[in-house]
Amino acid sequence: MKGVWIAAAAAAAAGLAASYAAAGSRGLVITGTILAAVALLAARAAITPAARRRPARRQDASAAVETDDFPAYRRIASDLGWAETSRRHYDRFARPMFGRLLGAVLEEQYRLDMGRYPERARALAGADLWPLIDPSVPPSDDTGLDGVDLATLTRVVDRLEQLRQGPGTP
8 A cells, every 4th residue: 555655655756846847836836636536526525434323222212202392292292291280281282282183183084073963972972071172161260179190181182083083983
């Protein structure tokens, strides 16, 4: 490898001398610039890029999702977390979200307008869950009333997922 560098340096010196002899200082500057560019390109090619280090995978499955990357997810998670606090929190945040989701699912999968046919929407959502989703219920301002527990919230979400699959699901 050392011999290659010596040969390259000798060729560069000979080229510089020939260009100076042919064109004077102007030829020397032009040839020097070209040789410098070639030397930089050769040095860059000789340097092997360092292997990119990938961040270690997290062992904790709950931390696999960075909520900062998904603001809508963070807002929904916050709304559902507060839904357990009081009926006011549930009625102000979770109920409107569930109502919008149910309305979208019924429109898309069943071609049903929940506002025009609330009895049919109630039957599809389930009589036990309808009071928690019904958008016509005025929101409560009472922070003393219990919110909706996590098990019930899970049942609402599960039912919305079943309805999302379309007609024929239990």
